[in-house]
Amino acid sequence: MKTRELALGLVLVFAPAAILAQGVTDSMLLHPPANSWPTHHGDYSARRYSSLKLINDTNVQDLSLDWESRVTGGTPAEEPANPRGNNVRVAGSPLLVNGMLYFTANDNAWGMDARTGRIMWHWYRESTGPEPVTSNKGMGMYGNWLYFITRDNNLVSIDATTGAQRWIVPVADPRQYYFSTMAPIVIKNHVIVGTGGDSLDLSGFVQAHDPETGEIQWTHYNTPREGEPGFDTWPNEYAAAHGGGGAWVQGAYDPGLNLYYYGTANPNPVYAPQSRKGADLFTSSIIAINPDTGKMAWYYQASPHDTHDWDAACDTVLIDGTIDGKPRKLLAQASRNGYFFVLDRTNGKKVVAVPFVDTLNWSKGLDSRGEPIPNPEKEPSLGGSLAWPNAGSATNWPPPSFSPETGLFYVGTGEGYAVFYLTDTDEHPEGYAGIESSLGEGPGSIKALDYKTGKIVWRHDWPAGGDAVGLLSTAGNLLFAGNESDLVAFNARNGKILWHAGLLASPNAPMTFMLDGKQHILVFGGDTAYNFVLNVPAPKATAVKK
Amino acid sequence: MTTKSKLGGLLLAVMAIAAIALHAQTQTSAATASQAPNPATTVGNNATIAATPAAIRQSGEDPVAVGRGAESYASAGCASCHGATAKGTNVGPDLVRSPLVEDDKKGELIGPVLSAPHPTGGQKINLTEQQISDIAAWLRVQVYGAAMRDTYSYLDIVVGDPQKGEAFFNGPGKCNTCHSVTGDLAGVGSKYQPPQLQGLWISGGANARFGRGRGRGLLTANGGLLADTTPPEITNSTVTVTVTLADGQKFTGIPVSIDDFHVAFRDMSGAYHSFDRINGYPKVEVHNPLQPHWELLKNLTDDEMHNVTAYLVTLK
Numbered sequence: 001m002k003t004r005e006l007a008l009g010l011v012l013v014f015a016p017a018a019i020l021a022q023g024v025t026d027s028m029l030l031h032p033p034a035n036s037w038p039t040h041h042g043d044y045s046a047r048r049y050s051s052l053k054l055i056n057d058t059n060v061q062d063l064s065l066d067w068e069s070r071v072t073g074g075t076p077a078e079e080p081a082n083p084r085g086n087n088v089r090v091a092g093s094p095l096l097v098n099g100m101l102y103f104t105a106n107d108n109a110w111g112m113d114a115r116t117g118r119i120m121w122h123w124y125r126e127s128t129g130p131e132p133v134t135s136n137k138g139m140g141m142y143g144n145w146l147y148f149i150t151r152d153n154n155l156v157s158i159d160a161t162t163g164a165q166r167w168i169v170p171v172a173d174p175r176q177y178y179f180s181t182m183a184p185i186v187i188k189n190h191v192i193v194g195t196g197g198d199s200l201d202l203s204g205f206v207q208a209h210d211p212e213t214g215e216i217q218w219t220h221y222n223t224p225r226e227g228e229p230g231f232d233t234w235p236n237e238y239a240a241a242h243g244g245g246g247a248w249v250q251g252a253y254d255p256g257l258n259l260y261y262y263g264t265a266n267p268n269p270v271y272a273p274q275s276r277k278g279a280d281l282f283t284s285s286i287i288a289i290n291p292d293t294g295k296m297a298w299y300y301q302a303s304p305h306d307t308h309d310w311d312a313a314c315d316t317v318l319i320d321g322t323i324d325g326k327p328r329k330l331l332a333q334a335s336r337n338g339y340f341f342v343l344d345r346t347n348g349k350k351v352v353a354v355p356f357v358d359t360l361n362w363s364k365g366l367d368s369r370g371e372p373i374p375n376p377e378k379e380p381s382l383g384g385s386l387a388w389p390n391a392g393s394a395t396n397w398p399p400p401s402f403s404p405e406t407g408l409f410y411v412g413t414g415e416g417y418a419v420f421y422l423t424d425t426d427e428h429p430e431g432y433a434g435i436e437s438s439l440g441e442g443p444g445s446i447k448a449l450d451y452k453t454g455k456i457v458w459r460h461d462w463p464a465g466g467d468a469v470g471l472l473s474t475a476g477n478l479l480f481a482g483n484e485s486d487l488v489a490f491n492a493r494n495g496k497i498l499w500h501a502g503l504l505a506s507p508n509a510p511m512t513f514m515l516d517g518k519q520h521i522l523v524f525g526g527d528t529a530y531n532f533v534l535n536v537p538a539p540k541a542t543a544v545k546k
Numbered sequence: 547m548t549t550k551s552k553l554g555g556l557l558l559a560v561m562a563i564a565a566i567a568l569h570a571q572t573q574t575s576a577a578t579a580s581q582a583p584n585p586a587t588t589v590g591n592n593a594t595i596a597a598t599p600a601a602i603r604q605s606g607e608d609p610v611a612v613g614r615g616a617e618s619y620a621s622a623g624c625a626s627c628h629g630a631t632a633k634g635t636n637v638g639p640d641l642v643r644s645p646l647v648e649d650d651k652k653g654e655l656i657g658p659v660l661s662a663p664h665p666t667g668g669q670k671i672n673l674t675e676q677q678i679s680d681i682a683a684w685l686r687v688q689v690y691g692a693a694m695r696d697t698y699s700y701l702d703i704v705v706g707d708p709q710k711g712e713a714f715f716n717g718p719g720k721c722n723t724c725h726s727v728t729g730d731l732a733g734v735g736s737k738y739q740p741p742q743l744q745g746l747w748i749s750g751g752a753n754a755r756f757g758r759g760r761g762r763g764l765l766t767a768n769g770g771l772l773a774d775t776t777p778p779e780i781t782n783s784t785v786t787v788t789v790t791l792a793d794g795q796k797f798t799g800i801p802v803s804i805d806d807f808h809v810a811f812r813d814m815s816g817a818y819h820s821f822d823r824i825n826g827y828p829k830v831e832v833h834n835p836l837q838p839h840w841e842l843l844k845n846l847t848d849d850e851m852h853n854v855t856a857y858l859v860t861l862k
Contacts, residue, residue, distance in 0.1 A: 130693065175648040177693055199693035200643060242643060359844055383705035383852040384744060386843065417843055419745065419851075423698045428633050430642055431692035435700065437741070439749040442840060463804045463830070484805055500807055 056476030069117030074124030092138030121163025129174025140184035196246015204246030218294035230281030244268030271434025298348030390418035458495035470509020482507030597691025615684025711857030
């Protein structure tokens with residue numbers, strides 16, 4: 001901290017005031033102004049909730065398009081997002097700072113004028129390595145510097161004004177099948193990123209970098225080494241060191257407790273249990289670490305000894321709530337294994353752990369820690385084990401939302417099953433070591449859960465099914481969600497549909513902000529940004545008397 | 547495993563022979579693993595699981611070089627320390643999870659290791675450049691085959707009891723209420739491989755989802771699109787939709803897309819229709835003949851699944 005404070009002091013003395021007014025500050029990260037969206041989820045809580053209500057349940061039917069703007073990638077980067085577009089899919093939420101939008105797709109980053117949709121700059125670099133393209137989640141920002149991680153695990157810092165690259169530093173070796181998707185989170189003088197990989201049995205980790213130089217400050221492996229806590233849940237160090245537990249999503253931060261929270265991915269080898277008997281900590285877990293040191297404060301394992309690719313790398317949403325009349329600092333996650341968890345975020349103790357899907361069949365209840373007990377009969381087997389949900393899962397990385405106005409936790413879910421086969425019976429299987437044959441995808445819904453109990457207060461079943469989708473709730477009693485190519489606004493209290501717009505591709509998680517007195521709802525569908533506002537008539541022309 | 551090519555079979559045979567022949571050789575010293583040591587047990591216990599023919603094919607390596615590499619790997623005694631499938635043993639490191647191997651292109655990285663006294667303090671292994679290059683190719687296939695799950699092969703998945711499967715088929719499973727082993731299921735045991743057969747029978751063979759796709763037209767030779775107006779083929783697994791307008795007019799067809807705001811379908815003549823959905827109209831009823839499969843699966847046990855598969859496999 002001292003070095004940075006000194007550096008900041010020097011900047012304060014010498015830099016023009018206009019430049020200082022631009023970037024992201026600690027204060028902005030702690031209390032984002034209405035005209036900003038300075039982190040992937042808008043703020044540290046990961047609630048994806050906005051207190052804006054100019055657009056609300058009484059006028060949302062008048063929401064209309066202000067502009068749309070399409071981006072083109074450096075080279076084809078993804079499966080075609082839509083037949084008319086190119087191969088770019090902007091999957092994460094942009095940042096919005098000083099009227100500029102900043103966002104990524106694989107190997108690409110852009111700066112865009114939020115008032116007009118004009119592309120101001122475009123950064124491109126082609127990743128290397130054997131892993132296929134995935135969904136890059138976006139950026140972090142501090143000062144006037146943007147941070148994002150490439151698919152091949154390089155942390156990049158670029159100038160938010162020009163798009164010029166400042167530095168690029170390696171985080172992990174893509175040749176070992178590491179790959180990265182996470183939007184970095186900036187906490188004080190730490191740029192925290194995570195990585196992992198399922199193909200060849202790695203050790204996933206999160207890592208803090210110096211925001212100025214990119215130097216590594218600390219690394220926290222999500223599986224322990226000999227002598228560390230949790231090591232007794234692995235048969236040996238070789239298994240733990242190749243035990244998986246990647247980090248894919250941004251997580252959340254509580255400044256008061258100075259704890260950074262995130263979910264870890266599944267253990268490796270993904271489908272074969274025989275070389276990693278035990279709970280396999282701290283995979284498929286929700287973890288709290290000190291962002292200054294990388295030391296773990298507590299954990300809660302969502303899927304002990306997972307064998308179905310049900311990582312807990314879904315967002316961890318911070319809720320300041322009330323349980324039994326007492327104010328509580330809570331953390332909520334709808335996990336890929338089909339459970340909704342609410343924890344005490346001061347210590348990781350379970351408050352709620354109940355299924356949020358109708359068809360879950362792998363759990364034998366909760367153990368003394370309040371963690372689900374996996375049924376060993378549902379582990380992948382030679383003849384196949386029929387498990388609900390499938391590996392695509394009850395939900396996934398697209399972020400949920402929590403509204404303190406309604407007290408409801410919103411999540412996009414799907415019901416489906418798969419047969420899990422073991423294909424490597426070796427004592428030391430490697431890779432996935434099994435096949436998931438996903439055969440049925442059934443109903444898909446938006447569900448609104450009471451955070452105190454996990455009970456479903458309302459649900460909307462999509463007519464043709466659906467999956468995890470990114471969400472946004474607002475103080476205007478609105479919930480924005482996507483289904484197929486539609487962006488849909490719900491009444492947040494009762495689930496009634498109030499508005500929709502058809503896009504060219506499936507929406508990412510929408511965001512909202514104020515600019516020039518107008519509230520904006522911004523969403524990407526594939527390669528195209530759509531900016532919605534309450535359009536009003538233009539000023540009347542002044543009549544000229546002849 | 548039933549579809550292994552001759553080359554794959556040869557590889558397995560070579561590796562198995564190598565494992566047996568080399569098991570008796572004296573171990574010189576324990577090599578150092580790049581990370582924590584792999585406490586793999588005895589040499590050769592993993593000889594049955596190796597990269598599949600699909601891995602050789604998809605990896606882009608020259609299959610002939612890979613075959614030679616397998617022979618050189620065996621004849622040079624590599625398996626005695628690194629295991630028949632290069633996953634390592636208690637005396638030699640895992641080469642599949644080795645960054646050195648993963649980064650090697652033509653043997654330029656593993657070559658110097660092999661040319662030096664190897665393992666350290668041991669005897670120099672005399673290998674030609676060609677042999678080193680071949681071993682590198684074989685190793686890269688092992689890496690690729692472990693990492694790329696679309697190259698995996700099912701093992702023998704028929705583990706159930708066919709008699710119990712038959713009893714379930716005609717009893718509590720109620721399969722025989724819609725299906726006949728002498729009718730629609732005659733010969734399914736010959737028609738499909740067991741993993742495919744198991745997937746087909748539990749799911750009913752179709753996925754009942756239909757999205758808001760851009761239509762299912764017919765591509766023309768010059769890249770254009772013709773609207774599909776052919777009458778839809780209705781099978782016993784086809785999802786159909788009945789759409790009733792506010793004035794009572796009723797259509798039946800196959801859905802193209804259904805969401806909260808629109809319904810689009812092709813009627814039995816093949817004609818395309820789309821309607822806005824406003825205030826509950828038109829009424830949209832989806833008929834999914836595979837719904838009984840969905841309901842069955844919610845309570846189907848793995849034993850029941852395995853038994854029915856074992857029974858269907860006998861329907862040659």
